[in-house]
């Protein structure tokens with residue numbers, strides 16, 4: 122599969138006028154690893170035939186997650202159709218063995234999430250937040266006008282270039298209200314604007330309550346909620362509720378216990394920080410539980426918070442200056458992640474490295490957790506990863522103190538009760554089947570023999586998986602050692 126964007130339609134970038142990025146991996150030279158998503162690695166590379174211009178290549182492992190393929194294809198397709206100075210477009214995409222390579226312009230500052238993680242752990246100053254968010258609002262206004270929802274607005278998807286240009290990226294989960302293949306329902310009228318999506322997608326902490334309640338449907342205003350959460354993320358260095366495991370935060374929102382004002386007063390960082398009235402007001406408007414009351418991007422652009430917004434030069438001086446290069450930041454973050462991972466193994470349930478964990482929290486549905494009698498989010502990563510995450514979450518839930526939200530107590534919204542009942546029915550069917558199997562086993566009939574054989578086979582598969590996991594751990598430790606060596610060398 123290959124798709125190519127014809128740059129001559131948009132002759133803004135001098136280097137690519139009338140030139141096409143090659144659809145052959147041999148034409149690219151990988152320089153460094155600069156990022157890692159759920160099933161993708163992002164590289165800094167050069168395109169040799171294009172005067173060695175620097176590009177970013179997102180290599181998506183198609184084998185790792187089949188479910189991601191459609192999203193990825195959609196990402197490339199959507200990026201190709203959109204043109205706006207604040208939206209990152211791909212140059213081209215093509216398959217390389219079992220990966221899909223998406224070749225994009227290299228945004229040398231990387232994502233705002235990686236910038237705050239490395240250099241502004243307590244968040245950015247207000248004028249910087251305003252300057253970044255204004256650009257994102259311009260992108261959102263255009264996107265919504267074109268009939269698209271982004272559905273994954275967060276600092277990790279806001280990229281910045283060395284010249285201070287801000288762009289919205291990652292259309293992996295974006296959706297078009299005009300695309301008929303997506304799951305949406307009708308809300309009465311026949312206009313595209315009234316179509317409502319029903320699939321649960323995005324990254325939990327940034328998700329609007331109506332997205333979590335997906336069967337009630339959601340529309341453009343879900344992006345505005347995520348925009349508000351992103352504003353808080355930029356202000357505090359992390360999104361609200363990220364100290365809680367994602368399933369808990371989802372349940373809190375479902376049961377409507379999350380209130381912007383509650384969070385605002387309780388946030389540790391807010392004690393030391395004074396935010397302007399207009400900033401608080403702007404975020405408050407975005408985080409209205411009632412989607413229709415949230416402002417449109419156009420309306421937000423007129424908000425007093427964005428009145429005396431500074432430009433790209435201001436961002437260069439006040440955000441980018443002194444921040445390590447994106448490749449350096451990635452290496453450091455990886456070492457940090459590996460370290461906290463190995464300490465997690467000693468002390469299961471530590472949620473401190475949320476920035477990294479959050480990446481693995483895109484959910485596609487719900488899983489009934491029989492033990493806790495509650496619903497856990499399902500992650501469309503490969504099974505092993507999904508299982509690991511769910512297990513990790515359980516550990517985290519047990520470690521959360523003083524939090525009474527969710528827990529499927531029945532006090533929540535009606536739709537989650539309905540879901541619980543459906544899952545319960547499924548679970549009972551499953552139990553019935555298992556009891557049948559046990560009876561057959563006790564009876565020692567032919568079918569029972571077969572079941573025993575199957576069980577043994579399953580046992581072998583489990584053991585094989587365990588061996589694979591051990592291999593992976595060893596590999597990671599070796600990588601850690603190698604990275605430490607490299608870091609030590611660069612420090613010397």
Ligand SMILES: Nc1ncnc2c1ncn2[C@@H]1O[C@H](COP(=O)(O)OP(=O)(O)OP(=O)(O)O)[C@@H](O)[C@H]1O
Nearest residue numbers: 155156157158159163177226227228231232235277
């Ligand atoms: N075009 C680019 N130029 C420079 N850096 C980039 C570019 N695209 C991505 N990156 C870097 O790579 C990191 C990972 O990007 P990626 O889109 O794969 O993951 P993510 O959005 O953080 O996670 P996910 O998409 O899985 O939710 C980003 O945080 C950013 O720092």
